[in-house]
Amino acid sequence: MQPRNMSMSGVVDLAAVKAAGEAKQKAEEARARAARQQGGAGGAGAEGAAGAAGAAPVSLVIDVEEADFEQEVLQRSAEVPVVIDFWAEWCGPCKQLGPLLERLAHEYAGRFLLAKIDVDRNQALFQQFGVQGIPAVFAVVAGQALPLFQGAAPEQQVREVLDQLVQVAEQRFGITGISVEGGEDAGRAPAAPVVPEDPALAAAHSALDAGDLGGAVQAYRNVLADDPANTEAKLGLAQAELLQRVQGLDAARVRKEAAEAPADARAQLRAADLDLAGGHVEDAFGRLVETVRRTAGDDREAARVRLLELFEVVGHEDPRVVAARGALARVLF
Known part of the structure; x- marks a missing residue:
């Protein structure tokens, strides 16, 4: 990953999200006016009390849903x-990058906010931003809006991108961030000591982050x-092998072949890989369970093994894995 040349040209169209948010805001304002008219002086007193209570602490890391995207982000x-x-519970690289971004959000102390969006819960935002993979x-x-980078990345490169973002925001838009004095970071406990990572595992992670999929698999x-x-x-390993399999695939062609030949196990395996890489976990699992049901012999075994490999990518505790494992058992037995 290299720092981007940030033109801030609005490469992602947020008009639909903004319009929906504005409509919601107008409705809320209308309800608030009606409540004030009904409440009279009592309502004014409540507002005064709220003002005296002071502003709420600033949150530097927030979980955002489609319903509050306009207010919390735009x-x-x-x-x-x-x-x-953009992250998901089943995504291993997300679990590497997420804590780093959260730590940097606190360290940068209001020069940027971090909005975390779970793609499984917010598919509309995932699609609107044109996200191809996560993180x-x-x-x-x-x-x-503009894309910064995809995939987990070394801390130094992430810092370079964030520094460039902060600089562009200030120089081109006059946006210098917010004050967190007295907010959630005041008196924040020191970070827990970092446990040294196994060098062999660190080398494998570095190869994966750098896009050296063959090297990552071997490591x-x-x-x-x-x-x-x-x-x-x-x-x-499961993630690196998945990325290696989908690398260079023509997504439109793969999906067309899978749709035209539902009994072709190889076509279904390729489509399932693309499904999972794109965050469509249940589609990938359902496709492979159905392939196991439709096929026999080597094709059936290949579909079963691929499904087990994708379970590794998502994680065995994930409820979607638990459900798919049950569906697989019903098909097999």
């Missing part, structure tokens, strides 16, 4: 750059050769 981007982290990081400044296999129960290495 409106706030007029006073502070908002960095969006994916975007920025919104003065209502304009994770090396870790597992010495420590077969290493769950982090199992997850990393």
Whole structure:
């Protein structure tokens, strides 16, 4: 990942989100006016009491849903750059990048806000931003959005991108961020000590972050050769192998072939890989369960094994994995 040349040209169209948010805001304002008219002086007294109570502490890391995107991201981007982290619970690289972004949000102390969007809960935003895979990081400044980078990345490169974002926001838009004095960071406990990472596992993660998929696969296999129960290495290997399989695929062609030949196991395996890489977990699982049901012999075994591999990517505790495992058992037995 390299720092972008940030033209801030509004490469993502946020008009639909903004229009929906404005309509919602107008409705809320109308309800508020009606409540004030009914409440009379009592309402005014309540407002005064609220003002005396003081402003709420500033949150530097927020979870955002489609319903509050306009208010929490678009409106706030007029006073502070908002960095969006598209993530999912089943995504291993997300679990590497997310804590880093959260730590940097506190360290930068109001020069940007971090908005975390769970793609499984917010598919409309995921599609509107044109996200191809996760983790994916975007920025919104003065209502304009642009992609920053995709995938987990080394801390130094993430810092370079954030520094450039903060500089562009100030120089081109006059947006300098918000004050967090007395907010949630005041008196914040020191960060927990960092536990040194296994060098072999760190090398595997670095290869994956750099896009060296072949190197990452081999590095994770090396870790597992010495420590077969290493769950982090199992997850990393499954992710690297998935990315290796979808690399260079023509998505439109793959999906067309899968639709035209539902009994073609190889076509369904390729489409399932694309489904999962794009965040469509249940579609991927359902496709492979159905392929197991339709096929026999080697094709059936290939579909079953691929489904188990995708379970590793998502994580065995995920409820979608639990449900798909039950569906697979019903088809097999």
